[in-house]
Amino acid sequence: MLKFLLSRIAQAVPVLLVVVTATFFIVHAAPGGPFSADKAVPPEVIEALEAQYKLDQPVWRQYISYLGDILSGDFGPSFKYPGRSVNELIMAGIPITAELAFYAMLVALGIGILSGVGAAMRPNTLQDYAPMTLAMIGICMPSFLLGPLLVLVFGIELEMVPVSGWGDIPGDKILPSITLGTGYAAYIARLSRGGMLEILSQDFIRTARAKGLSESTVIIKHALKGGLIPVIAFLGPAFAGLLAGSFVVETIFQIPGIGRFYVQAAFNRDYTLILGMTIFLSTLIIIFNLISDLISIWLNPKLRDEISNG
């Protein structure tokens, strides 16, 4: 197991290096310098700025020094927010985005598992078709459409919940969390239905039922652990998706999280901020994929044996 863990970490390192290198050179291949948008800046000012951001050195030297910087956890200064470092901006945004992603995940897991397991208990009945059709709608309804529609109905027409902000007014966290979570609830419902159906058809479940255990004990004690493996394997990719989804949801609801910073950085052409955030988010995603892989292996005895035997 330890060997497997180490080999997976060893695989992640070159991927990260590719991310850093590709991002760095893409950003440096940008037509026009980062300061070219600013009108009528005296050349000596540009020179001073370029010296400050090390842009006067050859690209490969910039690359080496950037690698050194990020290894020590320093993403450098922001181009467009003078006096603020990329680290500061990431640290300001990350708690908010993490909280949003956490609530969205609660929404997704709660609704998804309940309806998926419920559907698998009575396949091909209304209890199956109704949530699965809803799940299809949830998958096809993009967050950038669902969010505004929720705002329109519950925020503007019914005036039940606030329509923007994060933690300013009570209840303003409800709509963003639902908007971000719904699509994943739909996927999780489909995955848990599939996983549960497979488990429920196996012999040990028949045995459990034959000993006279109640259906709820069979489901909770015996079937859930195996039936939810596909859901756990999905959590890593889902996390990546939540981060991307936070770009949209934070823009719609004006939440000062990391997703909104990223989109703004993209519009401002704030190259150091984009570079730093891309590397930071990629690292996070790779780590989460690794964790969800490890958990699903740990839960699945077949895979676990394969790995410890060879």
Added chain:
Amino acid sequence: MHEGNIQSSETEPVSSSLWRDAWIKLSKNRLAIFGLFILLTLILVSLLTPIIAPYGYEEQNLALGATAPSSTHLLGTDIFGRDMLTRIMYGGRVSLMVGFVATSVALVIGITWGAIAGFFGGRLDAIMMRIVDALYALPFMIFIILLMVVFGRNIYLLFLAIGAVEWLTMARIVRSQVMSIRNQEFIEAAYSIGLSRWLIIKKHIIPNTIGPVIVYTTLTIPSVMLLEAFLSFLGLGIQPPQSSWGLLINYGVETMEEYPWLLIFPGIALSLTLFALNFLGDGLRDALDPRASKD
């Protein structure tokens, strides 16, 4: 039926009963047929848009402004007095085109990569699939945004960037399909009569992978269209004066309090299309690829 003819024209390389069975199975799936109907209608409307659109694409009527749906403007007008039905039709052309072109890019890369890896096997396969695994770990959404920012928001770059992301799964599917085919006897027979490797790949291996490829293609198109809409919504995809459903939704959100129809109609167009394509893809999977279990 017309669609039946399209299907049967592709039957030659594979046994025709497989396609007929698949078609019978598909035609019993009402949701999938509904999806196929919507898709064909959309393609037809997109092709005919310049002829059948009720108004011109750039036609403004500032005096009119935003009006609710009426008999002269079936889906209303936007704040510049432009007809929404016309805007949605033209936007749909772009959205569908992105869907088809970017998926084709993904198809070409994915099939070639997967076929080579699966056919030659061994070390080459190990290296090629390791590259695919590594690429899977990359956060592509972020990379596409980065590319669009750095190199300008250009529609061709968008095709390429999205296509370059979506080929990975296709490569995996094709590879496993090719691996299972290349060990069969008829391939050995083809070698024995002296066919070149390239001809064997082209004439025997690729045609036999078509089932899963069609299924996955149908499912890739909606995810590509969603990606385009997502980027356009953020203002990082399609740029005005061109339009797409994502961009129309973006505009609709800005004025949804006063003019909700500007959000709702493009939203319906996009959701309905994604819905139709997903149902068609699910139906095709059940019909063509019985081994792939439906989750």
